[in-house]
Amino acid sequence: xxxxxxxxxxxxxxxxxxxxxxxxxxxxxxxxxxxxxxxxxxxxxxxxxxxxxxxxxxxxxxxxxxxxxxxxxxxxxxxxxxxxxxxxxxxxxxxxxxxxxxxxxxxxxxxxxxxxxxxxxxxxxxxxxx
Numbered sequence: 169x170x171x172x173x174x175x176x177x178x179x180x181x182x183x184x185x186x187x188x189x190x191x192x193x194x195x196x197x198x199x200x201x202x203x204x205x206x207x208x209x210x211x212x213x214x215x216x217x218x219x220x221x222x223x224x225x226x227x228x229x230x231x232x233x234x235x236x237x238x239x240x241x242x243x244x245x246x247x248x249x250x251x252x253x254x255x256x257x258x259x260x261x262x263x264x265x266x267x268x269x270x271x272x273x274x275x276x277x278x279x280x281x282x283x284x285x286x287x288x289x290x291x292x293x294x295x296x297x298x
Contacts, residue, residue, distance in 0.1 A: 235287070
């Protein structure tokens with residue numbers, strides 16, 4: 169998922185401890201996050217990154233909101249819910265914030281972490297659809 173605000177502004181606000189809200193573009197996190205949903209992202213700070221949560225990262229392609237599938241040894245691996253392939257591993261410092269909720273049609277929908285079982289079930293459903 170990408171955004172329509174300058175990446176530098178989003179990165180700066182999160183680094184200063186401010187939550188940000190911006191419009192997402194793309195389908196990589198469908199159906200949890202849809203193109204044109206507004207994302208509410210909270211700073212991540214030094215806290216632990218949990219497998220199954222959706223984070224905003226500064227990846228090679230720019231700002232990306234994807235789900236954590238693995239974390240450890242200073243690296244974080246993410247993947248879009250609508251993708252079978254994992255993203256390239258990121259340094260922990262590339263993780264800027266957690267997606268707390270999406271605002272779709274004026275309704276806030278929480279974006280909480282998924283368990284390992286839920287992640288596996290989503291991946292199986294995605295393979296079947298393709």
